[in-house]
Amino acid sequence: MLHRYDTVIVGAGLAGMRAALEAKKGGSCCILTKVFPTRSHSGAAQGGIAAALGNAGEDDWTLHMFDTVKGSDYLADQDAVEILVREAPGTIIELEHMGVPFSRTPDGRIAQREFGGHLRQRACYAADLTGHVLLHTLYEQCLKEAVTFYPEYHVLSLVIAEGACRGVVALEILTGELHTFLARAVVFATGGYGRAFKITSNAHANSGDGLSILYRAGLPLEDMEFVQFHPTGFYPSGILVTEGARGEGAYIINGQGERFMKRYAPDRMELAPRDVTSRAIQTEIDQGRGINGGAYVHLDLRHLGPDKIMKSLPQILDLAMRFTGVDALKEPIPIQPTAHYSMGGIPTDNNGRVLLNHAGAVAQGLYACGECACVSVHGANRLGCNSLLDAVVFGTRAGRAVLADLPAIPRGDAPPDSEDAVRKELRLLLDREGNESLAAIRDDLQTGMQKNCGIFRSDSLLRAQLAAIGTLRGRFERVRLHDRGARFNTELMELIELRSLLDFTELIVRGALLRTESRGAHSRTDHPTRDDARWLTHSFARHTPEGPVCDYAPVRITRYEPKERKY
Amino acid sequence: MARQTGSIGWFLQRLSGGLIFALILVHFSLMHYMGPEKRLYADVVRRFQNPLWKSFDLVFLTLCLCHGWYGVWEIVGDYVRSDSLKILALILIVIAAAGLFSIGLVTVLTF
Amino acid sequence: MRSYRYRWGEGLWSHLFHRISGVALIVYLSMHIWVIHHLQHGQTAYDELMNFLGNPLFRMGEVMLLAAILFHGLNGLRLVVMDAGLGIRKQRATFWVVFVVCAILVLVGGLVLLIGS
């Protein structure tokens, strides 16, 4: 079936919906999403969204910028960071005017709490449900503006004609039918890919589909080797305990009852950035100082007192009980680091326009924003609360860029066979006879990534993982599906998602192998120091018939020269 | 049809329920617990001749019929989806309520 | 096609009993009005009817009437109180209070009706 819109947006998280609110002003606009909009993973964000509002003590954007750049281990592009932090306060106010129910100070202003790596109280929040209230508010705004949604449409590929992107092909999950959406502008906002790892805070839907779609279409992906591990996931599920807990004052304690962060980040203690804290926890665990020597440590909230916990962290209280059986008012919570955020992704300019290559050429009519994009404002390590901000600020900017560009983009036609290739591919997947189980391959991939490409990496581990991915690819070709029907075939969805996991995990591992230094979230035991002379660069991985190759582009530095990073 | 909100009906249903509760206590204990003679012709007619009892019974009758039949109408509204059936039910309810009210009225006023 | 499998809880029972008792009461009230109307036919006819209605079968009916009135009335009050915003979170407990009070009163009152007078 053929649909025509001026703008098609893929993904209904914060970034996608915020972009839609802008793009809608310039013509018809629809959002395709594989889960219903309010089920997007933005809703899981707990802790907060950063902005130098100064509602809790002096703050201004330069301080925010410095914290972000330092947090990124100097890999962030500073012109982009400047945009992010300068637009932050206005963005928060705008969100508030849309109806976001932020928590409040006694005098009625937006409350702000501390967060890792931010030296000021900068995180605006709504208890520990910040992403949830933002996501619902944006959905409500989209309802108000009558944005058209196609919920439970799984986008599979781009429509390309005469070298330009003309739209996307999507599978309607309910019926199994293919739809072509022709558009003058296509915005990708498909979110992150934490599902590449065994222990993750991410949703099942976070399989990095957008990255794989663009990569398969020949576009490069930037800085894929940088994957953030959040220090505090519940043990054993990996479900997140917000950094807001530490922002409120929680302690991390090892098996010897020691607040060990004093040995790793004496000034910031528990509120050091995530890469530092995760490495600290993992080191304690690896050196046998986990609780009872196990693979976890404790997060202790008790000294905060029941009132504060119930008021500021109600969700954590409930989740701790349900997922670890611990009453956080009375006992410490068992935690471990958990794969959380993808710093890398689809390279874009500062207005969300997708880059064709590392030299900075821009693709016509193609945009990306949110976690799937790499602007890059997070560099090698994102600070907490900066990614919701990234999704909203650059979602807005991508939407505005669409508005500005639309008049110059002609209305094209779809090639008559736009759906054929996809249909053939799906048939192949559905009909394949074999003896491999999809779940087993996925599990092996995730376990391998966790072990070999996790918090600590090395040449040998990474090589082992690269080989493992090769084997898994082979096994993937022999997966046999039980469900061969058209109606709501979630097994087929999972298979397609597994295919994208296999696509980009290879890029993560390869990027990590090539980058012989430690920077931010990328930590090599065989190359433990940062090497600015050689590696102050962004990597761009692109597809070639011989496998992925990496190109490199310099980091844009405007205000803050790289310095040693200490907390 | 005029826009029907339901708030007034809802409120009166609760109000009448409360009042009926008080009245029904008096009525039921009198008729069923104060000795069998209370239910015989002589006693009943004597009470009907007292204007206080007369008004008691009239109010009681009216409240119960309003409350009860309005309740039936609400039940119809819950389960009947077709508009024509609803109108039919409404007509029947009004006829039943009016009919019973007139019979009751005649009974109470005769003595 | 839709599924309607659901576990019944206090709220549903209360709703169902309230509904059934309400309908039973309006049915009874209709008959009652019609019966009282027999006053028109004079003393002997009426008292004979009353005597007839005094037999054990109708006595049982009276107990059921009492049960209907008590449950509908007490639960009705429970609903009114909660509609006013009070005790909503205790709705399950208050249902049982109504239920038990009702059961006791029906037992005592019913015995009196059956044995007494």
Added chain:
Amino acid sequence: MADTLGLYTFKIFRYNPDKDPKSRYDTFAVEVRQGMTILDCLQKIKGSLDGTLSFRRSCRSAICGSCAMNINGKNDLACHLQVSRLRGRTITINPLPGYPLIKDLVVDMGEFYRHIAAVMPWLVRRSPCPDRELLQFPADRDRIDSAVNCILCGSCTSSCPQFWFNPRYLGPAALLKAYRFIFDSRDEGRDERLAIVDDRYGVWRCRTVFNCDEACPKKLHPNEAIAGLKIEALKRSV
């Protein structure tokens, strides 16, 4: 942590109208470890026993609202319910009641979403906004706290018999959403929104059955919101 809880039997509602117009139950035996949720078990069944088993899930942390289903007779989120918390060794899973069935545990929530959209679920402002945030005092914020936390999982509306008999009824979730805005101290669309809920298919269809209260996996109280709205609607008409 790897303690096993032993073998459980899952009795799961199956339905695929493309294959068979009738529904049935399939039973699966699953070895359950300590810490496993119902969703983990469903994933295990789908991964290794029957890939055709269909259900929705995403966040697995009780925030996205995808995985609401009827577990042992009660609506709940599969992802936050520990198997160890259930009594008995047989677990019966049905789709959410009241919504049209699509396949197995997947139901069509279109009606539900349309009802949410029908109550103007957005902040209405007529007077201009200041350059800074609109002030809201903590007490005013607290008033809408529970309504704000609704994850639109649909459990409550699905448990409401009034909705079963009359899918036009807005249902508790939509009414809770209306409450969230009507009682937001910053909102100026109160009258229009009240007019929407003050309707035969709005608050007045609620007969205080209270299934919704028990059904809500996030321990919210849509019924309390409805009670509040009824009073507001009443005030409006007198």
